[in-house]
Amino acid sequence: DAKTTQPTSMDCAEGRAANLPCNHSTISGNEYVYWYRQIHSQGPQYIIHGLKNNETNEMASLIITEDRKSSTLILPHATLRDTAVYYCIVTSGGSQGNLIFGKGTKLSVKP
């Protein structure tokens, strides 16, 4: 079973920030939080990952709580092309092995 819990679906207005939450209360000290997204009929796309510090790249920001039991992926200015299923995955980074995907959050960006 996936080690994370995410809402099934969310809506966001185009141009606004999309904040996608993820709970991972059983995360271990050596486990990373990874985010992928999957646009319809395409392969999953890597977005960002982090261990304990907040991270930002050209696609998104990742905010991890101090106790590491939850995180939020932020898309600062959502566009219609950000409509996708977003997966939050917890994995030990050193030997990632297989990723365990849950059902993710279906984000719908609306004009």
Added chain:
Amino acid sequence: DTGVSQDPRHKITKRGQNVTFRCDPISEHNRLYWYRQTLGQGPEFLTYFQNEAQLEKSRLLSDRFSAERPKGSFSTLEIQRTEQGDSAMYLCASSSREANTDTQYFGPGTRLTVL
């Protein structure tokens, strides 16, 4: 485009036929993974190679499934005697350990339809 390619992108076959899919990973990546995704579900892990060695296999990988990575570069996934339940998207990913992480990059997938 992540640099991981898969061929074919679509395959339609009749039940009982054998099919083979190919994955070409990012060139410097030594790890290669296969996943399967059915409609409405997240991808599920099938198997994993480090270089040419197959290090892990899921219980989903029945004896009708076989995967190879003979020279540690491209990989093939073969399904023998296909069944309708094999209809799914087959995804390949590759990675290379950097620092303490091992980010996997996925290809576009091969969609298999078994009639």
